[in-house]
Amino acid sequence: MPEKLDISIVLPxxxxxxxxxxxxxxxxxxxxxxxxxxxxxxxDDGSKDNSFNVLKELAQSDPKLKVxxxxxxxxxxxxxxxxxxxxxxDVIITMDSDLQNDPAxxxxxxxxxxxxxxxxxxxxADRKDKFFSRRLPSIIANKxxxxxxxxxxxxxGCSLKAYKKEIIDNINLYGEMHRFxxxxxxWAGANITEIKVQHHPRKYGKSKYGxxxxxxxxxxxxxxxxxxxxxxxxxxxxxxxGLSSGFIGFIICLYLxxxxxxxPSEDTSLIKxxxxxxxxxxxxxxxxxxxxxxxxxxxxxxxxxxxQKKPIYHIREIIGxx
Ligand code: UDP
Ligand code: MG
Numbered sequence: 001m002p003e004k005l006d007i008s009i010v011l012p013x014x015x016x017x018x019x020x021x022x023x024x025x026x027x028x029x030x031x032x033x034x035x036x037x038x039x040x041x042x043x044d045d046g047s048k049d050n051s052f053n054v055l056k057e058l059a060q061s062d063p064k065l066k067v068x069x070x071x072x073x074x075x076x077x078x079x080x081x082x083x084x085x086x087x088x089x090d091v092i093i094t095m096d097s098d099l100q101n102d103p104a105x106x107x108x109x110x111x112x113x114x115x116x117x118x119x120x121x122x123x124x125a126d127r128k129d130k131f132f133s134r135r136l137p138s139i140i141a142n143k144x145x146x147x148x149x150x151x152x153x154x155x156x157g158c159s160l161k162a163y164k165k166e167i168i169d170n171i172n173l174y175g176e177m178h179r180f181x182x183x184x185x186x187w188a189g190a191n192i193t194e195i196k197v198q199h200h201p202r203k204y205g206k207s208k209y210g211x212x213x214x215x216x217x218x219x220x221x222x223x224x225x226x227x228x229x230x231x232x233x234x235x236x237x238x239x240x241x242g243l244s245s246g247f248i249g250f251i252i253c254l255y256l257x258x259x260x261x262x263x264p265s266e267d268t269s270l271i272k273x274x275x276x277x278x279x280x281x282x283x284x285x286x287x288x289x290x291x292x293x294x295x296x297x298x299x300x301x302x303x304x305x306x307x308q309k310k311p312i313y314h315i316r317e318i319i320g321x322x
Contacts, residue, residue, distance in 0.1 A: 006036035006090055007110075008165075010083030012076045013055070013097045014045040018204025020054045023099055024065065030103040034110070040065045041083045042097070046073035076208075077178040084168050093162045094178075098205060100128070101160040102198040109162040109195065118167045118190035121153045121182055122160035122197035129201075133211050141217050148225045149183040153194040156182060160197050164190075170314055176216055180224045187228050189314045232312050234301060238294030246287025252280030 009027060013020070024040070031038045042065060044052045052069055059065045068082050080094055091113055095101040105122065112120040129135055138157050145156050156179050163185065170188040177184065182192055230237040256277055259266060305312060 005039055005088045007031065007038040008087035008089030008092045009038065009040045010080055010087060010092060010094045011040065011042045011097045012045055012079035012083070013042055013047060013051055014073060014208055015047045015049045015051060016097045016205050017050040017054050019097060019099045020051060020058065023097055024058050026103045030106050034107060038064060039089060041086055042067045043079040043083050044069045045075065045079040046070045075176060077173050077176050080178050081173040087165065090165050091162055092165055092168050095160040098202050100200050100202055102200065105160060105197040112193055112195060113162055113164065116191065117193045118164045119182055119185045119192040120162040121155065121192065121194040122158040123153065123155040123194045124158050124199040125196040127199050137211060137214050145183065145221060148221055149186065149228060151183050151186050151192060153182055153192065156180065158197065176220060179217065180220060183224050183228065189316065232301060234297035235294035238290045238297060242287045242290030242294060245283045245290060249280045249283025249287060252276055252283065256280065
């Protein structure tokens with residue numbers, strides 16, 4: 001009989017040896033109080049410290065703790081993705097393994113899920129990290145992500161979030177996309193809400209990220225925006241740009257031709273006309289390129305959806321049909 005569980009906790013772990021014992025006991029305390037069936041999936045993302053051995057020891061005395069060990073460091077997104085693939089719970093809760101998130105907030109996340117939301121996002125309203133290198137970039141990034149994706153939550157970067165399993169099943173993660181899970185969930189049609197959660201300073205171990213992730217986030221954001229708006233109609237994206245570029249180029253060349261044909265006496269020396277001619281020709285070529293790129297993208301998305309039998313829609317429920 002397949003195991004049926006209420007909750008799966010997914011923990012990405014990279015060099016967190018000092019935090020794991022306390023995290024495990026706090027989680028167990030908070031989850032046992034709820035009286036629900038749960039599992040904890042710890043994904044050791046190729047830690048170079050003693051994390052794996054600590055986990056192994058903990059798992060010997062706790063059958064609810066499952067440990068997945070990566071061969072090397074594949075990153076937080078990959079670790080979360082592995083956890084999702086192995087999770088059996090109806091609700092999946094992700095959190096950091098460094099005790100910055102507090103397991104005591106889990107019951108409140110679940111309350112919101114019971115109210116009918118598909119995704120409940122934690123919001124570190126009182127965040128305990130450095131201001132200039134961490135909180136300020138994060139505030140700007142969050143504002144930008146809200147604007148671009150239309151998902152109105154305050155804290156995309158907070159790992160403590162709860163998801164219904166069926167939403168996660170519809171999302172594939174790549175790169176460092178875990179930050180955009182709520183936006184990708186919206187794409188899958190999820191109802192999203194947020195609650196304020198506690199945040200503690202890191203006691204053991206070091207943060208794995210710094211200011212250098214800013215550009216990565218911006219590039220990822222462009223990808224997500226494109227996926228959200230155009231993934232089933234790429235010709236609209238490339239086509240509009242291509243048509244406008246081609247049109248402007250056409251007008252320029254038309255203007256030059258009219259001058260050449262009807263006003264040959266005017267000064268039309270090549271040197272004088274050259275820059276405009278170049279621009280016109282360039283814009284037409286770019287326009288054609290973009291249009292054909294859009295058409296190629298249309299062929300590619302057909303291959304993408306049809307080869308994997310992926311639907312272009314997500315059903316919440318069906319009434320009156322087996
Ligand atoms: N993490 C991971 N693989 C990595 C980097 C980080 O699994 O390559 C885990 C890390 O152990 C922690 C979580 O992802 O549980 C968040 O990392 P961290 O606390 O360093 O990020 P911050 O809270 O400083 O943004
Ligand atoms: Mg942290």
